[in-house]
Every structure is written in C-alpha cells, then in structure tokens.
Amino acid sequence: MTRSDKTRLDDIGLVALVGAGKMGGAMLDGWLALGLDPRNVVVVEPHPSEELAALSMKGVVLNPPAGAVTNISTIVLAVKPQVASDVMPSEAAMVGADTLVLSIMAGKTLAFLQQALPKASIVRAMPNTPAAIGRGITVAVPNAAVTPEQRQRAHALLAASGAVEWIDDESLMDAVTAVSGSGPAYVFLLAETLTKAGIEAGLPAPLAAKLARETVSGAGELLRQSPLDPATLRRNVTSPAGTTAAALAVLMAADGLDPLMRKAVAEAAKRSRELAG
Structure with a gap:
C-alpha cells in the first residue's frame, strides 16, 4: 500500500495512544505522516523515548494528568498484554459515549476488554513489526457496539502502517497472531x-x-x-x-x-x- 492509498487523518479527532513502544511508536509515526495534527495526539507512556519527548515540543500531549483531557475520539491500547489489567482502570475514565477503543494487545480478547470497559465500542487488532516502515499487515475484529463510522476510523488509523484485513470471527485471532503477528x-x-x-x-x-x-x-x-x-x-x-x-x-x-x-x-x-x- 502506497502512501497515497492511505486515508488522511487530518479529521480523525483526538487520539490517545496508551503505550508508545516499538509498535505504538511506529503507528504514531504513520499517523503524523498522514496528516494527523500533533496537537490532536495524547500519549501515555511512562518511559518516553527522546523522539517522543521531541514530539511533545511539536504539540503532542505527553502524559497529561488524569482527567485533564476530554473528548477523546479514539483510544489506542498498545501496552504489553502482561500489564493490561493494571492500566485498564485508568483508561476507563478516558472513555466517553462516542469513544472508540482500538486494542493491539496480543491475546487480549474482546470479552476481556468489554469487562473492563462496559458498553464501549471496541476493535481488537493484531499488527506486525513491518508497520515501522509502513509495510505491516493488520487483522481487526470489532465488537457489536462499533458503528460504521468508528470502523472506518479504526481502519484509517491502522492503514497508516500498512494493509488491513477485517474478520468477524474473533477465534481466528490466535492463528493471525501466530502467522502474521509473530x-x-x-x-x-x-x-x-x-x-x-x-x-x-x-x-x-x-x-x-x-x-x-x-x-x-x-x-x-x-x-x-x-x-x-x-x-x-x-x-x-x-x-x-x-x-x-x-x-x-x-x-x-x-x-x-x-x-x-x-x-x-x-x-x-x-x-x-x-x-x-
């Protein structure tokens, strides 16, 4: 997928990225390259890199106090699955009535996410590391609450890193993880x-x-x-x-x-x- 094939993100709304490691950071780079205004990005990362700190000088909001940011369009969960239970309570406070939650945590099911975020619109996705050069492939599955507009929003955010495929059967995600994720x-x-x-x-x-x-x-x-x-x-x-x-x-x-x-x-x-x- 070429850069011109990807949806621009200049009207995507406020995006909160929770976890900016290799995969989260690669996604962030893709979003900014496709026109997402740095001022429309909130990043929660306890150990920010020098590159991330530099982006904060360009408008990216880094580690804001709890409750300081509202009207979040999309929350992208990019933390390691082993710490998911620890971070979910603080992220629940960020979810509004129209907020989309996009999780790229390996192995964490829609049921797990829905238990922590009741009634939320949730997309579970599995990207892979070639996302760092815009050549990744991601498979995504939505829960029943996701609207067509939210699905389009998730697709645009994921497509910034490469190709995107959608499935309806979440049970396929373990095989997806094994084939393309790993x-x-x-x-x-x-x-x-x-x-x-x-x-x-x-x-x-x-x-x-x-x-x-x-x-x-x-x-x-x-x-x-x-x-x-x-x-x-x-x-x-x-x-x-x-x-x-x-x-x-x-x-x-x-x-x-x-x-x-x-x-x-x-x-x-x-x-x-x-x-x-």
Whole structure:
C-alpha cells in the first residue's frame, strides 16, 4: 500500500495512544505522516523515548494528568498484554459515549476488554513489526457496539502502517497472531540461519550476511509484486536436478521445514490463547 492509498487523518479527532513502544511508536509515526495534527495526539507512556519527548515540543500531549483531557475520539491500547489489567482502570475514565477503543494487545480478547470497559465500542487488532516502515499487515475484529463510522476510523488509523484485513470471527485471532503477528521473527530467523550456513560453506561473514539479507528481502518483494502464488514462484527457480532442487529436497523432506513451521505456528497460537487468560 502506497502512501497515497492511505486515508488522511487530518479529521480523525483526538487520539490517545496508551503505550508508545516499538509498535505504538511506529503507528504514531504513520499517523503524523498522514496528516494527523500533533496537537490532536495524547500519549501515555511512562518511559518516553527522546523522539517522543521531541514530539511533545511539536504539540503532542505527553502524559497529561488524569482527567485533564476530554473528548477523546479514539483510544489506542498498545501496552504489553502482561500489564493490561493494571492500566485498564485508568483508561476507563478516558472513555466517553462516542469513544472508540482500538486494542493491539496480543491475546487480549474482546470479552476481556468489554469487562473492563462496559458498553464501549471496541476493535481488537493484531499488527506486525513491518508497520515501522509502513509495510505491516493488520487483522481487526470489532465488537457489536462499533458503528460504521468508528470502523472506518479504526481502519484509517491502522492503514497508516500498512494493509488491513477485517474478520468477524474473533477465534481466528490466535492463528493471525501466530502467522502474521509473530511471522516477521520467522523470516528474520531464516536470514540469520542462512547467514550461518553461508559462513559454514566458506563465505566471509560480512558477505554471507549481505547475501542472506538481500536474498530474503528481494524474494519477499518479488512475492509481494508477483501475481503468482509462492509454490509457483518456488517451482520457477527450481531446475530439475539442479542446486536449488538439491537444497529443497532437504527442506521439503518429511522432517523438514513444513512440519517445523506447522509446529511453530501451533505453539504461537497456543501461547496467544494462554495470554488471553
């Protein structure tokens, strides 16, 4: 999704970001780039970075006293799920009759959020770390109280970081977390292990690292731009009895990458369910 494809945010209203770590900070950067007035942003972050402190000089309201800010259009919950129970009571006081609550906390269900924020309009979403460069993908699910206008508002805020998909079945969110939420780490591990394998094959470490990084990122971009499915792209670069075929015979063996990835995704989905409590 290009910058011009994304909805501008100059009329989105007052947005309160609770938690400005890597993901929350990436979302904030995207909002400001798309025209959200810094004066329409409130950030609650006990450990603000230097970059966040600098934004406060441009109008972003940083850590205001309780009750000092009213008429909040959207509250974005971007804290770690482990501290959710601690922060929810203070956030409840910020929720007005028309406030949308947008949560990106992994594993925290709509039921959990609704218990802490009765009658609130809530969207639960799962972004991933490529949001930091505007190339993330987010899956979102609304509760019954969300209006069409609020859904559009949530979409605009999430689309500032990349593509957005909506689902109606919240039970899919654990699998979403396991595939796209945790997925970037799997790709980084591929580059890491490919680097090590290159070094063991005799390449100088810097060259092995560069080849692995550029190969993974280049193949990913080809996959994004190509109309072909991954299996077809794989077959297109695999000559019969060639070097790629020899390597794939190992990776596609009965005990190769496929069962390992299935097990990894299953374990991540299980952990997502555990975080829900």
